[in-house]
Amino acid sequence: MAAERENRERAATGVTAAPRRRGRLDQPMPPRRRFLPEWDPEAFGRLSERIARFLGTGRFIVWMTIIIILWVVWNVSAPRDLRFDNYPFIFLTLMLSLQASYAAPLILLAQNRQDDRDRVNLEQDRKQNERSIADTEYLTREIAALRMGLGEVATRDWIRSELQDLVKELEERYAEGSGDGRVVFPAERSRARDVDDR
Structure with missing residues (x-):
């Protein structure tokens, strides 16, 4: 019943072919x-x-030269009824042409x-070079950031020179302010501490 209805609807719309079954x-x-x-194209390619x-x-x-020499010598010096390719060597020419016609497409x-392998290798080398350049640029930025960061870090020598400047300044102030001759920071003690720090 449903199939008849579908056929009528198709006829009414102008569609007469049955739908393709999927x-x-x-x-x-x-x-x-x-x-x-x-045939396997890879196996054929490897064979070629x-x-x-x-x-x-x-x-x-060498083998081809030996075969041609034997061919010519046999067909010149063998008895007439055993020769298979007489003097113009037509069959030899045909065989060499056949060999060349197959050798050229195989080569x-x-x-x-x-060429396909070289193209793939070049693409891989190009990608590797891009990665190496990106890594080098990243490391360069990191080294530059470390140098900038180290420029702001106080080193032991810088702190020592600053402390020595403060000691001199304090000694000068004390010498100006009091005349009793006392030294605030004895020099021997600071030198011993410097030796211990090294």
Whole structure:
């Protein structure tokens, strides 16, 4: 009954297609059928890097030179019915072209992967440099604040010089005020205290 009513409402509004059923969002979708083979791009990239690394070694050049020399010597000096690639060496040219056509993309793929790694490393280095600069600036501000704070702290030498100035001033006042010759602060005692402080 409710389905008929929905169909009538759709027909009245001009909507004729049935609504799409939505799957549950808390469950994974079923895997789709793929017509192409699947491969792991990371594994393929690692393989291409290994091949490109091997193509760039002297060992590859030596082996390739040995194979080409053996190929040419065999196809020139072997009996006619055992030769598989006569003088213009068309098959050898085809094999070398095939090897070059595969080597170039593999080398480019390896270079692209290396560029991506370098880009990530540069970004990490840039962030590390920013953190180091921020830390250095923070430490510089802290050292400047400590220096300013230490500029206001009274040191032992400064206090000692101030006390000596006060003692001299008191001795001068006492000498002016009374003539009996008494000394308010004996010098021997203050010197002994200075030695003890050091």
